[in-house]
Amino acid sequence: MNENRMRHLCEKSSGGSGAQCEKCEQLESSLRMTRKALSMFDGVYRLASQGGDEKTLLQKICQLIVDTGQYRMVWIGYAQNDARKTVLPVGQAGFETGYLAHADITWQDELQGHGPTGTAIRTARTVVNHNSLKNPRFRPWQTEASERGYASTAALPLLIEGQILGALNICSDRQEAFNAEEIGTLESIAGRIAFSIRKVRLEAQHQKILAETEKREALYRSLFMNNHTVMFLIDPDTADIVEANPAACAFYGYSAEAFRRKKITDLNVALTEEEAFLEMEHAAARTCNSFFFKHRLASGEARDVEVYSGPMNLEGRQLLYSIILDMSDRKRAEDGLHRSEERFRIAFQMIPDAFAITTRPAEGHFVEINAGFTRMTGYAWEDVRGKSVFDIGLWGNPADRGRLICALRKGSQVSEFEGSLRLKSGRLIPVLIAAALISLNNTPHILFVAKNIEKLKKAEAALRKNQEQLRKENVRLKSSIKGSYKFGRLIGKSDIMQVVYNKILHAAGSSANVIIYGESGTGKELVARTIHEMSDRAGREFIPVNCGAIPESLFESEFFGHEKGAFTGAIIRKRGFLEVANEGILFLDEVGEIGLNMQVKLLRAIEGGGYSAIGSSRVKKTDIRIIAATNRDLKKWIREGGMREDFYYRLHVIPIYLPPLRDRKDDIPLLMYHFLETMKDKQSTYALTDKVLNDLQAYHWPGNIRELQNVIQRYITLGDIEIADNVPHGFIQPEQGTRPLPADCDLRTAMQFFEKQFIAEALARNSGNRTRTARLLRIDRRTLLRKIQSYALTR
Numbered sequence: 001m002n003e004n005r006m007r008h009l010c011e012k013s014s015g016g017s018g019a020q021c022e023k024c025e026q027l028e029s030s031l032r033m034t035r036k037a038l039s040m041f042d043g044v045y046r047l048a049s050q051g052g053d054e055k056t057l058l059q060k061i062c063q064l065i066v067d068t069g070q071y072r073m074v075w076i077g078y079a080q081n082d083a084r085k086t087v088l089p090v091g092q093a094g095f096e097t098g099y100l101a102h103a104d105i106t107w108q109d110e111l112q113g114h115g116p117t118g119t120a121i122r123t124a125r126t127v128v129n130h131n132s133l134k135n136p137r138f139r140p141w142q143t144e145a146s147e148r149g150y151a152s153t154a155a156l157p158l159l160i161e162g163q164i165l166g167a168l169n170i171c172s173d174r175q176e177a178f179n180a181e182e183i184g185t186l187e188s189i190a191g192r193i194a195f196s197i198r199k200v201r202l203e204a205q206h207q208k209i210l211a212e213t214e215k216r217e218a219l220y221r222s223l224f225m226n227n228h229t230v231m232f233l234i235d236p237d238t239a240d241i242v243e244a245n246p247a248a249c250a251f252y253g254y255s256a257e258a259f260r261r262k263k264i265t266d267l268n269v270a271l272t273e274e275e276a277f278l279e280m281e282h283a284a285a286r287t288c289n290s291f292f293f294k295h296r297l298a299s300g301e302a303r304d305v306e307v308y309s310g311p312m313n314l315e316g317r318q319l320l321y322s323i324i325l326d327m328s329d330r331k332r333a334e335d336g337l338h339r340s341e342e343r344f345r346i347a348f349q350m351i352p353d354a355f356a357i358t359t360r361p362a363e364g365h366f367v368e369i370n371a372g373f374t375r376m377t378g379y380a381w382e383d384v385r386g387k388s389v390f391d392i393g394l395w396g397n398p399a400d401r402g403r404l405i406c407a408l409r410k411g412s413q414v415s416e417f418e419g420s421l422r423l424k425s426g427r428l429i430p431v432l433i434a435a436a437l438i439s440l441n442n443t444p445h446i447l448f449v450a451k452n453i454e455k456l457k458k459a460e461a462a463l464r465k466n467q468e469q470l471r472k473e474n475v476r477l478k479s480s481i482k483g484s485y486k487f488g489r490l491i492g493k494s495d496i497m498q499v500v501y502n503k504i505l506h507a508a509g510s511s512a513n514v515i516i517y518g519e520s521g522t523g524k525e526l527v528a529r530t531i532h533e534m535s536d537r538a539g540r541e542f543i544p545v546n547c548g549a550i551p552e553s554l555f556e557s558e559f560f561g562h563e564k565g566a567f568t569g570a571i572i573r574k575r576g577f578l579e580v581a582n583e584g585i586l587f588l589d590e591v592g593e594i595g596l597n598m599q600v601k602l603l604r605a606i607e608g609g610g611y612s613a614i615g616s617s618r619v620k621k622t623d624i625r626i627i628a629a630t631n632r633d634l635k636k637w638i639r640e641g642g643m644r645e646d647f648y649y650r651l652h653v654i655p656i657y658l659p660p661l662r663d664r665k666d667d668i669p670l671l672m673y674h675f676l677e678t679m680k681d682k683q684s685t686y687a688l689t690d691k692v693l694n695d696l697q698a699y700h701w702p703g704n705i706r707e708l709q710n711v712i713q714r715y716i717t718l719g720d721i722e723i724a725d726n727v728p729h730g731f732i733q734p735e736q737g738t739r740p741l742p743a744d745c746d747l748r749t750a751m752q753f754f755e756k757q758f759i760a761e762a763l764a765r766n767s768g769n770r771t772r773t774a775r776l777l778r779i780d781r782r783t784l785l786r787k788i789q790s791y792a793l794t795r
Helices: 003-013 022-049 054-069 099-103 116-123 136-148 180-226 246-252 256-260 273-285 332-350 371-377 398-411 454-483 495-508 524-534 552-560 596-606 634-639 645-651 665-679 690-698 704-718 747-765 770-777 781-790
Strands: 073-079 087-094 127-129 152-160 163-172 230-234 241-244 290-296 302-314 317-326 354-358 366-369 413-422 428-440 443-452 514-517 542-546 585-589 625-630 654-657
Touching: 022 054, 022 180, 054 073, 054 087, 054 180, 073 116, 087 116, 087 163, 099 136, 116 127, 116 136, 116 152, 116 163, 152 180, 163 180, 180 302, 230 246, 230 302, 241 246, 241 256, 246 256, 246 317, 354 371, 354 428, 371 443, 398 413, 398 428, 428 454, 495 524, 495 654, 514 524, 524 542, 524 585, 524 625, 552 596, 596 645, 625 645, 634 645, 665 690, 665 704, 747 770, 747 781, 770 781
Parallel strands: 514 625, 514 654, 542 585, 585 625
Antiparallel strands: 073 087, 073 163, 127 152, 152 163, 230 241, 230 317, 290 302, 302 317, 354 366, 354 443, 413 428, 428 443
């Protein structure tokens, strides 16, 4: 019944008013849906029947569904098994305009995979989104979908034999566009698409197998017919000769047609048919594939033959192949020699390096070369046959061959001889040669093997170049250090600091322990951190420990850690410094404060003997690098019994001596301006007069850089420069305990008093170094020594 007929009956039943009944509308809707479904089914079937590649088929199917169903956009996506479980679009049609490129759709169980497509693939169930703009699951794609008019969507899984392949995705420009009847139709379409995909894949696989089979069979037939060895193809069930190659026809004297009327047993002289079938069974089962028979030729002559046989499949037919070797004209001994020579030749040819045999040294004619020689030099046997090494100009330097021959005459064999060979192309390559004098047919010959070391030479040259670059980079880095006032976190460009920077570079490039000597406030921890940041442990922990601040009773717990309940108050497990600093750097500040008992335990742990946390019997190993620091004279401390000598030498591998600030006064302006820049706020600016700067440089700075930093901090905070508890800047502060000058002393006594104090202060600033002190005071060293003795100065 067509739509016009249905409408006429409806109007007649309703009194001619023209209003259609609800039932009629439902029937019309159902009819349209049925037609749409049939059209889609028929179109998908026709497209699948046309063949072609899978991607083109899917593209045409998407276009068919868009045209037939009047949908906004249709696409098909395959589920990928990558890390993100992405959905790969393989076909689309309609108003897509880059939507799929921006959608980033996955099918894993996360926000991006909770949309209709990902859910349909993950659950193997149809998912319908009736309102794309209000569905929270569709939120990641709402903007893109709204711009393209995707008001509602449906995702239908594509299943092939219970395995999820992907999903068919349909977008409509109408909300609530998919009712139950339409979803049922689309699910059937999805099933048909899955079936079509399976059919296309099976067909492609079948065609591939056919092509490979035809190619293999053509190869077998070519080898069979063009082989100079006698060969048969035999039916193992009947012993009929299925095929004989031309070599077999020539050897036996029968035509190919005559062979097809014979059985293989017809050729045997002293073998019954039963025995022949038994031998064929062995060959088919691969239990034995070598046999010795006596065969009769067409002329009536009997020949001893060796038969190699085995199973093979040709054109779907299970056959036996037989290779016949004539043994009659050769003696067993000669045959054995031939096989030995053949094996040697195969091995000779299979060796990857270049092998060659030449006649006696004076001539050098080629007797044999292997495939490796051809690969290396480009010369085939046809190129060198009847020629000598001189004829083809093989040696890059003929003198090399002369040296090789002289060496052979002295010792009969030579190894690791370096020379050069000229290739057929004319290019020279370096080679490593091993050679030996051998005898063939009682005639001296030379056997030599050459190995191309061109890549090795290039690698060595590259290594030398890299080493030279590293050397230049090292020189450049050192020169840049000299010209720069900053090295890592350290500030200063004085000569004495350049020495420190070089020490830091060497320490950073090593894995040995380091000890830093210096007065308090000279920046020992900054040096340790700079070494850490420039070393190969930069990405690991840097654990600073102030050894002087740890009570003796807590040393072991702090360094080794403790287990829960190991002692009263140990309510949790605690990791010690050694465990926390594993694979990193442990900085021991004021290392001279560690007690003798703890030195023994630390020494054992550092040397690889391990340690145990308090309350644990398990021995732990640690991989740490120690950087220690001290303001003590450790050698004097050893003599006084405060430090073990073996502990000292374990730390004192790379010593770095930090100068006090009074010995690097050229760096005071740099340090001062650095502190001003780092401590001030962004809006403020500060300036110091030349007089203040000169006074700061004249001060002896017993507190070193830390004291300078505090002075600058006070200046920024209070606006005034104040040093050493209100002592006017520009004056040297007398040492504590200095006896005051008597009020009634004469001028000579006062001059001696101040001279003694001035020399003592100069000695202190130069750490007792008399040569530097004499240079500072601008007097010769003997005058200084005389005054030191006169004033009874100990330094």
